[in-house]
Amino acid sequence: MLRLSKLTDYGMVVMAALADAEDDTRNAADLAAATGVALPTVRKLLKRLNRGGLVNSARGARGGYRLARPADDISIADVIAALEGPVSLTECAAHDGLCSMESVCRLRGHWRVINDAIRGALADVSVADMNRPAPNIPLQPVAGIASSPGS
């Protein structure tokens, strides 16, 4: 179903919570309470987000996490990449030489294009966007895609 993992989903929730108080440092327990996600899971997420460079961590008493950049500068694609690796619909779109049919497969080049399109769409939505309250009006830059002429 082209679904992203539950962990990534929770990760977005945590990022949104962090974006709420962009300059405060919040610890894992705080965020767990704020989001309803289990504490150990929040910890795991924050570690990965930290490794991915999306949040900064501070150890010790009164330590915690905060966004490494303004929420406007962090895209959904960034979060996905940090939590489950870069977007790539098919194996062959990501790496060379893994598929035995690679040389004869006409599909491969197309997948790359589609890949880029989706990554682009996801890169156009920021964490700040996700945090806005009323999501019933389609986001402008993304909604345009569906209206293109094809198929």
Place this chain on the structure above:
Amino acid sequence: MLRLSKLTDYGMVVMAALADAEDDTRNAADLAAATGVALPTVRKLLKRLNRGGLVNSARGARGGYRLARPADDISIADVIAALEGPVSLTECAAHDGLCSMESVCRLRGHWRVINDAIRGALADVSVADMNRPAPNIPLQPVAGIASSPGS
């Protein structure tokens, strides 16, 4: 990594092979040979594609499969939907009431929009498109997305 399943990947290959001879009926063994995908797997795929209404089947001697519609009218989104269910990045974008945080989650509406955008992008590419030989020139309707300013 937002990957689609291997089965779906193979499914696209099989669909492309079927599109090669749009009006011929081809059996599973044929298609397995043409694509390099293992026969039992091809069978499984064809059954699902049949259930999804993308191919027509004929039983008995000289039976086999052929596309239910012109390859131009079958989109990648159709194939994905037939093989792994409709595109929905998150649980909450697909079904109501499964997430306990649903009522308070600001993200949900946004996911729906993003979902639709991606589904739209995938609906814009047909099996016939995938079957064209030279995929180094980006497909027009889709390529526009990636050029927008994101992250």
Place this chain on the structure above:
DNA sequence: TTATTTAGGACTGAAATGGTCCGGTATCCG
């Protein structure tokens, strides 16, 4: 009738996933 070919479903082994926990280390504060 017999050979062919799909339909439907059961089954298995392997891998990924979600979720938890622990020992270590850095930092703050009294």
Place this chain on the structure above:
DNA sequence: CGGATACCGGACCATTTCAGTCCTAAATAA
């Protein structure tokens, strides 16, 4: 200084999902 706080890295396990295979039944052509 010493204790409490909080992150860091990694191991660990149960569960689910996934890919792939196989078998029996039903339908059709020759």
